[in-house]
Amino acid sequence: MTAVDETTDPTTTTPANTARAHSHGGGIVPDASRAERPTSYDVADFAVPTGREEEWKFSPLREFAPLFEADGAGAVAAVEVDAPAQVEHRTGTREEVGAGRAFVPGDRAAAAGWAATDVAHLLRVPAEAELDAPVLVTVRGQAGRTTAGHLVIEAGHHAKALVVVSHVGSGAHRGNVEVRVGDGADVTVVTLQEWDADAVHAGQHDVRVGRDAHVRHIAVSLGGKAVRLSTNVSYAGPGGDAQALGVYFADAGQHLEHRQFVDHEATSCRSYVEYKGALQGQGAHAVWIGDVLIRAAAEGTETYELNRNLVLTDGARADSVPNLEIETGEIVGAGHASATGRFDDEQLFYLQARGIPAEEARRLVVRGFFAGIVDRIGIPEISQRLMTTIETELAATPLAAASAEEN
């Protein structure tokens, strides 16, 4: 009867000496290791997905089909950049902007996007520069067209920057983003998917974390017909700290997919992944894949990943797959948690028992559910705008979904 895919793991934090007992994630990934999945700049190295592949089995291939086409240079999406003066913004061929130093396409869509990008963008924050304003990038898709883009965000050592990449408009878009963070730098990259309702988007974000650097990647997916975002984190040296955070709200017929792969090879690095989503309406589909690999050399690693889904109505489906591979026992900690559930009737009862009407109680609960991540974006106007969008989407939910007020 229920369309809810429910996986609930107890919160686990694995002490170093028992880490092996927790490894290899129950064979969720058929490759011997996540590390063995192919990457290539050549689109011919990736067959057009059939849906039987592990990494495509959750995706609506009919929607994504235009993104797999590899017929030469396509149109690049319109990109607007609003950046403080310290930031160098350059456009050119992939070679001219130095694309690919920390980016290799990991699937057909990313490789096709790579091939189609004849004009790429570079945003360079000089070493030790601390930006006093965010860098705002707007990527505008065009109705009826398949576009591509490659954006390199490079922060020099000890630089401090906040970059917001906002995706709007329509059409089908392949967006590759390459984030290179220098030693000791502190960088936040926010990617907002506020597409029109008919847009299709596949994006690969490769994030290279320098020695002792702090990186925060925040994905917010609210719009679009089908969005699939793959975020890959790797470390160039020891002591790096990466957070991959995300929120999404899937409506009827909407597919929102977020995949992360955190590859721990350097020592003493930390990673923290937290994605939270709400789903409502017939055919709303959210997918979260959290792959974390702690290689044998990555001693002193500390990692935790978490996905929570709030299913607001019947007919919505959330797939949530954490996968933790641990090849050394000499780590600080590793754990994951995944939970998919409905509105907590007890929470609603508590709020209603204080006089708060059902509708407002639901809004409070949902706002609270997302606030922990949305408030970390660092730009209050954007956080506020996103919360308003979320509340507008929530208001479209028929109240029958909540049971606390039925009595």
Added chain:
Amino acid sequence: MSTLEIRDLHVTVDEADGSTKEILRGVDLTIASGEVHAVMGPNGSGKSTLAYSIAGHPKYTVTGGSVTLDGEDVLAMSVDERARAGMFLAMQYPVEVPGVTVSNFLRTAKTAIDGEAPKLRTWVKDVKQAMDDLKMDPSFAERNVNEHFSGGEKKRHEILQMELLKPKFAILDETDSGLDVDALKVVSEGVNRALANVNPGVLLITHYTRILRYIKPQFVHVFVDGRVAEQGGPELADALEESGYDRFLARA
């Protein structure tokens, strides 16, 4: 002056195995403003069911009888309508609401109950005073509702709401459970302040008599097997202190 009347209340709950179990079997209670009624009884006698049924928890089904507040049918109201009509339930196990701060929650509740937002300046002052009285640190206001609260903090937070929302009738469900003596005194003082300032009727549900040393009931009802088995004045609580529930259980 308000009156809460419970007449021949029958309540069932659906068990996990699909069967239905009757928990309340004809409860009669009348509470007027300013009165404190202690409902005492052994575990499983239906005390908490009484509290949650009056508040409208969806888990319980009323199969007979009535609950009226000044003649208004409480059972016909939704949960939030009951609260806005003046009912308040201090829960035994208050629920965590992640991401919602105490301060936002209190203001939202107050606005809902009063039908208009409280005047900002007096409201901030009232909240601060009430928290101070309950020996709650000011930082409490910025914490998420009940999240990582200790048992004592949860109960103070419940009574804080009772003081600020000013209900006509308050049901306190085992508010003493899990409290050490110091916290019990602080929480009891809060209830007594609310009694003095707002004059609500109070239904004090408890298993033990110790909270009755600090909150003095005029009426004591002994609850056994889903109904009131005996009622009297404060002396009945003293008798229970001496002999426990055994004689009631034996008779039932």
